[in-house]
Amino acid sequence: MWLKRILLFSIVLAAYVHIMVNNPDDGIKAIGYKPMLDYYASRISYAEHIKIIYDPGLRKLSVPKEQIKITAVLPECDNDYEQIVGQLFESKGFAIIQCSAMDNWHTTAKGKTYLDKMYQHGYRAVVFDGGHHLPTLGLGPDIIIVPQMAGYTVHSYMRDGMKVEKIHAILKDINSPAVIAVLPRWALIKQEKALVSITKTVLNLADYRAEPAGKFSITAENRMSKYNNHIFIYINNQYYKNPSLLIKRISRLGINDVHKIYLAFDYQSIDKYQALAFADWLHEQLAIKVETVNEPVNVFNAFWGGK
Known part of the structure; x- marks a missing residue:
């Protein structure tokens, strides 16, 4: 009887967490979801769980680490990102930690204009929880926070996970100045205090680089970037169905000096065989090496070992 009760409780809890993670309802949130997350996040000792696996060193800002103001931009926040960035400049030194929406905003015409201003005064950290963040590798992030499960960085529901070792290899290949911090997926809570604590811990663990920061x-272009002779693109359904638009935007980046194009696919809209054929087609069109770097993996099938 007790075994049945435990199993039933586990099923109900798993279903509740699955619903809340994928499509949380405001009414259920009000009952106890947010307080539960707040309590859960407050019990995690991030210093024990965060590991720096790539540390080229942080840039030195005009203020010491302990005086840096840390701001977390949550997925459900108001998307007035210009106002959010404007408020950052009220501090002498800041660190902003971003999730998917604001990270992608920086590949838009408006969003990318703010990156240089932010670079001059603060750090930009990104929660890299899947291939949809691939373009950020060309946008000069200071810190990449990687929630890991079964060797993958994975999103709760988006099926576009990447192997952590692949992210590490890419950053080494392009000589990126970004610090990579890895923590268990269960320890990554997209909640303000949690994200601030994670960022503060990474700042404390990372070293400063010896040489001065280079020119930024x-x-x-939208969902793509170029850095150090490499291009990073997230292929969503729009690009898959409109390849001429994709080629047009890649051309704007400039391809004469490109060594390789890295692709990540939205596997909720595109299957593995379509992705393989598309990558081959792009290679033939541009005569440039093309590598697909993500897989149709999210939290649940990474946990259970299926794809």
Whole structure:
């Protein structure tokens, strides 16, 4: 009897968490979801769970680490990102930690204009929980926070996970100045205090680089970027169905000096065989090496070992 009760409780809890993670209802949130997350996040000792796996060193800002103001931009926040960035400049030094929506905003015409201003005064950290963040590797992030499960960085429901070792290899290949911090997926809570605590811990763990920061220059189009002779693209359904638009935007980045194009696919809209054929087609069109770097994996099938 007790075994049945435990199993039933586990099923109900798993269903509740699944619903809340994928499509949380405001009414259920009010009952106890947010307080539960607040309590859960407050019990995690991030210093024990965060590991720096790539540390080229942080840039030195005009203020010491302990005086940096940390701001977390949550997925459900108001998307007036210009106002959010404007408020950052009220501090002498800041660190902003971003999730998917604001990270992608920086590849838009408006969003990329703010990257240089932010670079001059603060750090930009990104929660890299799947291939949809691939373009950020060309946008000069200071910190990449990687929630890991079964060797993958995975989103709760988006099926576009990447192997952590692949992210590490790419950053080494392009000589990126970004610090990679890895923590268990269960310890990554997209809640303000949690994200601030994670960022503060990474700042404390990371070293400063010996040499001064280089010149900041961004080349980006919507959901794509270019850095150090490499291009990073997230292929969503729009690009898959309109390849001429994709080629047009890649051309704007400039391809004469490109060594390789890295692709990540939205596997909720595109299957593995379509992705493989598309990557081959792009290679033939541009005569440039093309590599697909993500897989149709999210939290649940990474946990259970299926794809």
